[in-house]
Amino acid sequence: MSAEAPITQDVVTIPRKLPEGPVNIVGLTRDGLRAALIDAGTPEKQARMRVDQIWQWVYFRGVRDFGAMTNLSKAYRADLAERFVIVVPEVVSREVSADGTRKYLVRIAGGHEVETVYIPEEDRGTLCISSQVGCTLTCSFCHTGTQKLVRNLTPGEIVGQIMLARDDLGEWPEPGVGSGEAGPRLLSNIVLMGMGEPLYNFEAVRDAMRIAMDGEGISLSRRRITLSTSGVVPEIARTAEEIGCMLAVSFHGTTDEIRNKLVPINKRWPLAELLEVLRAYPKLSNSERITFEYVMLKGVNDSDADARRLVKLIAGIPAKINLIPFNEWPSAPYERSDWDRIEAFANIVHRAGYASPIRTPRGEDIMAACGQLKSATERARKGRTEIAAEAGLTPR
Ligand code: SAH
Ligand code: SF4
Numbered sequence: 001m002s003a004e005a006p007i008t009q010d011v012v013t014i015p016r017k018l019p020e021g022p023v024n025i026v027g028l029t030r031d032g033l034r035a036a037l038i039d040a041g042t043p044e045k046q047a048r049m050r051v052d053q054i055w056q057w058v059y060f061r062g063v064r065d066f067g068a069m070t071n072l073s074k075a076y077r078a079d080l081a082e083r084f085v086i087v088v089p090e091v092v093s094r095e096v097s098a099d100g101t102r103k104y105l106v107r108i109a110g111g112h113e114v115e116t117v118y119i120p121e122e123d124r125g126t127l128c129i130s131s132q133v134g135c136t137l138t139c140s141f142c143h144t145g146t147q148k149l150v151r152n153l154t155p156g157e158i159v160g161q162i163m164l165a166r167d168d169l170g171e172w173p174e175p176g177v178g179s180g181e182a183g184p185r186l187l188s189n190i191v192l193m194g195m196g197e198p199l200y201n202f203e204a205v206r207d208a209m210r211i212a213m214d215g216e217g218i219s220l221s222r223r224r225i226t227l228s229t230s231g232v233v234p235e236i237a238r239t240a241e242e243i244g245c246m247l248a249v250s251f252h253g254t255t256d257e258i259r260n261k262l263v264p265i266n267k268r269w270p271l272a273e274l275l276e277v278l279r280a281y282p283k284l285s286n287s288e289r290i291t292f293e294y295v296m297l298k299g300v301n302d303s304d305a306d307a308r309r310l311v312k313l314i315a316g317i318p319a320k321i322n323l324i325p326f327n328e329w330p331s332a333p334y335e336r337s338d339w340d341r342i343e344a345f346a347n348i349v350h351r352a353g354y355a356s357p358i359r360t361p362r363g364e365d366i367m368a369a370c371g372q373l374k375s376a377t378e379r380a381r382k383g384r385t386e387i388a389a390e391a392g393l394t395p396r
Pocket of ligand 1: 135139141142143192193194195196197198228229230249250251293294295324325326327328329
């Protein structure tokens, strides 16, 4: 690891107090729920069936009240209500963009806040969820990376974002309506592209995604879940094996020199190591291709030579290259590449045989676009000079 600039910033890590009082059902794995029910007095022989029943109420029907679980006896419902709760994070505010994007400011235990964004498109509805408050990494073009306060979200807080969005969209099946009978889903896809580095909170993200994929509940296919990582190399194979979802990687630079500045985790795991694990991912996870995210920064990583180097580096990896026009945020030390430049870059990638969609910025008017998320409660914002210095740049 290089000694010059820190990969992780001077973060304040919040100690997690063990929860007291009733246990929240949301976020427990099936095994965890079974153990908790037995612990609360449910006979072992019945525990599996109870898990199935409660699971369906919570994750298929969206029920938050034990009283409504009509296939359980009244006495058992009352017992459950004494020992457990069913809670999802609270929505503090909801903003709707002119383009229909919805940004939720979500409060989690301890009063911390994260953001969740719903992006409706013609053929799908994507929910962008957060996995940490802030981020310990310091990518120089990312607003979230300037937030100093960091804590990992719990599985309940991660899957809870899906549930609160379904609440807001009114998307729990009506009584009597079975799975798949309610027409196309408003919330059909998940991207772990909100605040935080999901692979620095691996177990919680894995457990939450397993809950989201469970066929008796929210039932989203693993192909409709995309996890985006800045390149935490040792956890990538684990993602394939233990989650099996689609992978996106924040690539952004085609030489170690550029990528060290943009995505400082590259100093820890440089391009060669990253590419090696990426090469193995599609086979390991049985997914078709990897998404390479590439933010277009004027004069920094957007030349024809960059585009050519990119296609050379990824040769042989089934891939799609998602070009993201840089989204501005206050004091950002970069500018978005000109449109002609982005198109020229896209053409080179396209001619090399890769899909190279240019991601249309969504929800910019409400600061909901990629890399703009940062909770308003956290005001210890770094100044432009500090950010630029960390990235080894001269402020413009
Ligand atoms: N921490 C993870 C996931 C969250 S970021 C990761 O880095 O992959 C989601 C995507 O938005 C990443 O590709 C990130 O590099 C990109 N991004 C961050 N800031 C951005 C900005 N200001 N403009 C455009 N894209 C940005
Ligand atoms: Fe963290 Fe991702 Fe932002 Fe980098 S781009 S600072 S890893 S959230």
